[in-house]
Amino acid sequence: MLRNYLKIAWRNLAKNRVYSGINVFGLAMGMACALLVGLWLSDELSYNRYVPDADRVFLVRVNYNLNGGETQTAYATPGPLQAAIARDIPQVMGTTKLTWPTEGLVRVGNRVAKEQGQYASASFFDVFDLPAVQGNPKVALANPNQIVISQTMAAKYFPAGQAIGQTLQLDNSRVFVVGAVLKDLPATSTLAFDWLANFTVQEQPWQNQWGFNSVQTYLRLRPDVSSAQAETAMRGLFRRYATFDNKERIVLQPITDLHLWGEYENGVAVGGQIEYVRIFAVVALFILLLACINFMNLSTARSAVRAKEVGVRKVIGSSRRGLMGQFLSESVLLCAVGAGVALGMVWFTLPEFNAVFDKHLTLDLTDPLRWAGIIGLVLITGLLAGSYPALFLSGLTPLSILKGAGWRPASRGPVQLRRMLVVFQFALSTFLLIGMLGIGQQMTYLRTKHLGLDRDNMIYVRLEGKLDDYEKTEAFRQVLLQAPSVAGATTTAHLPLNIQSRSTDLQWPGRNPKQLVEVSAMSVGNDFIKTTGIRLIAGRDFRPNSYADTSAYIINEAAAKLMGMTKPVGQPITFWFGKGPIIGLMKDFHLNSLHQSIGPLVLTYMPPNGQYLMVKPRHGQTPQALADLERLLKQFNPTYPFAYHFLDEAYEDLYHREQQVTTLVTSFGLLAILISCLGLFALAAFTAEQRTKEIGVRKVLGASVSSIVTLLSKDFLVLVLIAIALAVPLAWWALRAWLSSFAYRIDTAWWLFALAGLLAVTIALLTVSVQSIKAALMNPVRSLRSE
Template identity: 45%
Template sequence: MIGNYFKIARRNLVRNKAFSAINILGLALGMACSLLILLWVQDERSVDGFHANGDRLFQVYERGFYDGKVEASYYTQGLLAEELKRVVPEVERASGLEQSRTVTFEVAGKINKADGSFAGADFFSMFSYPLVQGTTETALNTPEGIAISRKMAELFFGKPENAVGQTIRYQNQDDLMVTAVFEDLPANSSQQFDFLRSWKAYVKENQWVHNWSNTSPSTFVQLRPGADPAKVEAKIKEFIYQYTTKTAGSHTELALQPYPEKYLHATFKNGQVDGGRIEYVRLFSVVAVFILLIACINFMNLATARSTKRAKEVGVRKVVGAVRSALIGQFMGEAILLTFFAVVLAVMLVLILLPAFNELTGKRLFLPFGQPVFWASLAGLLLLTGLVAGSYPALFLSSMNPIRALKGRMLSARLGFGATFFRKSLVVFQFSLSMILIVGMIVIYRQMGYIQSKNIGYDRENLLYIPIEGDLVQKYNLFKDEAGKRPGILTISRMKESPTLIGHHRGDIEWVGKEPNLSVPFADAVVGFDFLKTMNLKLAEGRDFSRAFGTDSASYLVNEAAVRKIGYKNPIGKSMWWGNREGKIIGVLKDFHFNSMHQAIEPLIVRLDEQQKWGSILVRTEAGKTRKALTSLEKICKELNPNFPFTYQFSDLEYAKLYHSEQVVSQLANAFAFLAIFISCLGLFGLAAFMAEQRTKEIGVRKVLGASVPNIVALLSANFLKPVAIAMLIAFPVAWYAMNRWLQGFAYQIDLAWWVFALAGLLTVVIALLTVSFQSVKAALMNPVTSLRSE
């Protein structure tokens, strides 16, 4: 009997090639999309999930109360890790970790750059980064030691076994001994580095860590087995006030976040962890379900629409004794068989699309054919999709009255209306989902365009950053003089941080008339001469730093946000204090964005210092002559700083990195919206073809009676446009709510204009109309004689 069922299923597939192809292609596209998203979601959820001590690893974060606000960040005190381990019994291990930096190494004349940081002695005992050579106890226990990755060991020493005990030159300043070699970090680690130096070296190089009011590195703790994280968090809440005095107007608390959760939950709201990348994981999980549902709806629509073709078959089977459960099993089996072909095609599509998908998302995803879990998931997807797609058609066909079916009256008033209503409801549902995705695509695209085109207050075109390192620290003025003479280079300045992202803040800024209990963190920048000219920043009033004024080394520039916070009516010439350093305000900068547009512009204070030992050289090049300028800059750097490779970053590319996640989401939204509407139109195309076939004689009669081709096209198309119009009424409120909530994550955002929804609706109507019109015109142009003779 099973063999007979398969034979019938095969015959139906072959006999109805067009409808079978539409069903298989629609399901395959839906499943391919779902598989890609599933791979991406699994990869996102696997990040930092491989640490053996993961359930006991926590990252410390600070919650600051000041100026009537609550802010939180992962920046902590430099000595916090050591003190937590020493004072809190529940803390078994602890480690600081400074932000990753790019530095230059040299071994036997071979020079290369690598990214790395400083970490505590417990680091490799806490995190599961396997050591190829060395031990976790000795890897980071000396200031002169350094642990390097397998990649670095192979680059400089040939193989890891040759590296331990060897000397490596660091920044052309220090000779460090390799104490350990660790395995290259996996792609699903949120921490990425090629080397680590000991925390003792960090403390030695940064005397500010002894001031508990300063923060910069991250702090991680590993609790002892059985320790209650909530109780530990309560114990360390006021921990820093054992080492510093509380100040009026501000208050700082410590809190714990499970480390494996940090990657997906790294956004704070009112001092509490509130979202992050997890929102995109949830969003695309829903999108995957939506697109798969749209594909399943196509199957249901076409199967129920063509039910009359199999009415007599069902009637005969019932008359000869077939029970309903057997019929349901047969039709479900046919659905699963068709879904199997779709799964095979979907896997082939995924293999073709994975390289492009990986490039877009920055992942290294692959289909894990060697893992039983993958095959189990694929089987689950096959059964789930087959059951969902085939459930209603199976129930519908098996419920047919055998007498009506054999008499050809399957489309009775009751049954015909029910089937038609269900089909139209499914069309409404799938086009509602499609329009939600289209609105999302338009809004995300516009917001990304707004971010990229908005005047951020300075010109990021033709602006590049060169790191100040090696001999450039002492030879900056010589570099500036030499580079200023070369063609294509307009102006040069310097800055302690990158102007794209000023992350450093000070809480000790004072001014005349400041309330004693008011604490306001100011973003701070240390710059060189010609900073405003190089950045193309605008002054609201006052002047820039100038060599003509010897007192400018003790003067400040502030932005408009700072003036509003300070309250000075005429700020030029007024006094301010940067810690104990008093100075006069000589200029007010028009507000410019020095952080992501997720954040509002903060108060900023700028001071002059041409002797900073680190930072970036800012170079403004002439439009169209950047390549020539880079050639000149490289030559100068090789002459003045021969032990360091010439490196640089373009300002516009650094700015784009601030919105990498949003750019990926925008491109994925475009692809998924197109795919959703394409799959929906596949189903609509199939339905239009079937309805035109069902009304062939009616069309012939109408043409004989004088109906024109436009009349018939309008008649056939109208039935399909009504569900699309209803879908708009459902989709637009849902889309408005979803996109309005997404836009709340930006301090600067577009308006949700009415025309966005009108455009989405118009696009959907036009696409649906074009899809249906092809079959309508084809039917309308048919010879009426042929139409009336058709069976």
């Protein structure tokens, strides 16, 4: 029976090549989107699941109570916390602390390159039981003279194959012996290192103070302990050891949630990448639904053509169930052909998809689960797309069909359904079109907004190697300033558009001692204000090489407002380096992404704390400035390769996820419009075909081409206008919700929605007009002889 169904289905598809081709292409695009997003979702949901017993491994976070009752959740923790947990909490079977990932210069013979690594406590492998290729990683990490490296790094620096016992030099200073080689971490890992060294090698005194959140802390729970039980047991750790009490509370985040749930509000995980997972899934589902709607539209539109076939089949004994099986078989077969085309589309677009979304996805057709997913997609899509046509056509009455009369009144149902489906298609297309325009406007706003400092062509390099020494850095800066291509140069501890350092140490006269205040803080070197172009409202910049200014401070407007100072210059405050005067008030500039409001900032003058050298080229001389910078760096720091970045790049990185959403909505929006136009084109063609005789009569009676085009187009135009009316309020709500995550954003102006509606109407009219004009220009003699 199934074989007979498929044979008849194939004949029907071959007989109607145009409509079948449109359906196959539409279904293929819908399924290609579903497959691409399915691969992406599978990858997103698999982060850190490679870790053995990953459900028992947690990142330690700390909730702090700020003024106003707000709770802030810190990602970083104090250095002594790890030892306190290991000592006092029996529910924990292993705990470790890590530094933030850093790039170290690795040298083995003539091979020199920067590799990303971390410093971890000796108990790291008690928490992360990662597989080793060579050696014993636990023993190696416990030895400060040994280093653990990845399989890729071992192959790169020790191509002979035996890395154990070999030596490498890190940052032109310390020599390590390779003690173990780990299997490469998968791309779905939030841990990111190619080398791992003992924490004590780089340990500083301040990293052992409870007041500095300087490390990441992870732990592994015992099998019979829940995270809630462990959190309860850890209450009071800060009160027991720290000299302050801000009612800190430890919260444990599963490592399987780190990638998707990175944002906390008032101590609770509220979102992050999971929001984009939902958006991707919903948009892909809508695109697939549009393709199914095209199939339903064309199938019900052509029901009159197949009505006699149904009548004959019923007369000779076919049951309704058998007819439904026949039509569903045709739908599934069409989807199977579309799936083959979709796989080709996925294979072709996957490299570009990976580049845009920073993935390493592959279309592995040797995986049985992947084939199960593809087959499931074909069956679900085929049954969904063919459900209504099968129900409708199999329910026709044979007597009325064969008489040629009773079937037509019953066609109101499918006509109304087709109209509803067209409205849904164009409502979704208009919704995505508004999203494309709105998100594009916001991204343009982010790129062009003046941030309160000069970021255009600003170059920065890391201070490393010999330039770790302040005197050598200052000598290098002075020589660099003599280059005609350089307008300014300064050193900073953080990039000014992404200041991550926070402090609760700020004190001022009249402050409520019970008030907990957190401010951003940054150490800067000579000429910071001048180089960055930040505007000073009052006071002065730090004086170059002034020891007295190391206990002086510059604040922004937000900090002055926080302290209630209308004229802050000259007022005393107490901060990192003791009590000192405010010597400058600078205009607010953006400290982080535009998701966040500008907060209070305190600048301290401490040139030895510089991590970056920022260089401002003269106008139009950026290439020469880069050449001068490279030449001088090779003189002052010859053992390190020249590596530079632009501040604009760092700023763009703050909106990486937004760029991905922009690409997604734009691509899928255009795809939705294309699929909708395919369906509308086919429906217009079918409508014109059904009204061939009417068009001929009208032309004989003197109707003009324009009047016939208007006649054939107006019904579709009304449907598109209804779709726009439905889409605009939904799009307004969704766009406002997305924009609400930005502290600084565009206004949702009326013209944005009007433009999207105009584009939707124009696209629909162009699509319908092609068939309408063709029908209107047909010779009326041929039209009247068509029946």
